[in-house]
Amino acid sequence: MRKAGLMKKIWSEALPFVARSPEMKVAWLVGVLRKKSLTSIEIAPYIHLLLTEYQYNQKNNRRTDHDSELNNKNNKLLADIFADLPRDIIVQLLECTEIYDIPLLLEIINEITVDETILILKKTPPSYEKRPTQVFDRVFQAIHNCGDHLLAQAKTKMQDADEMPEHFTSVYERFQEILKDKEVLSLLFPQAKMSDS
Secondary structure, three states: OOOHHHHHHHHHHHOHHHHHOOHHHHHHHHEEEEOOOOOHHHHHHHHHHHHHHHHHHHHHOOOOOOOOOHHHHHHHHHHHHHHHHOOOHHHHHHOOOHHHHHHHHHHHHHHOOHHHHHHHOOOOOOOOOOOHHHHHHHHHHHHHHHHOOOHHHHHHHHOOOOOOOOHHHHHHHHHHHHHHHHHHHHHOOOOOOOOOO
């Protein structure tokens, strides 16, 4: 019995990250976060790989073959695994995740606190990003999908603490206009399905 456990441990450590199951990938990330053996910048690509696989499965879930069923199962499994993670690990994952990957991560987590929202809102795209507004729009929409009042609550808390990120006010106002436009369009065209992106 001990030998089997040792072999399993050796195998799991030798297996490349991309070849691991969703459980093994998350377990590896949790282990690295707990040990603090890698920096946030070093962990970010692994989170990206996990989320890219999730996104690929989402895009292919309309198919009806065996692979599609497996993809759906893996994504549900990943959401269930994330639902069981301790909150401190979720916070660390949010800290390590690049701004581009935040919408996908929030789709899996689906529930965040105001403090976690603030942590996300302080992230900015790199200086070479040509369309930072689009990046912010996706992040704001992902936060809004987690809770209608999260952005407003985060805004109030950041204002009270005098910790407002430089980009926040203009992006927030723009996003409020987008929400109003969507509301008006949904009233005018109730049959039309509004996209979140």
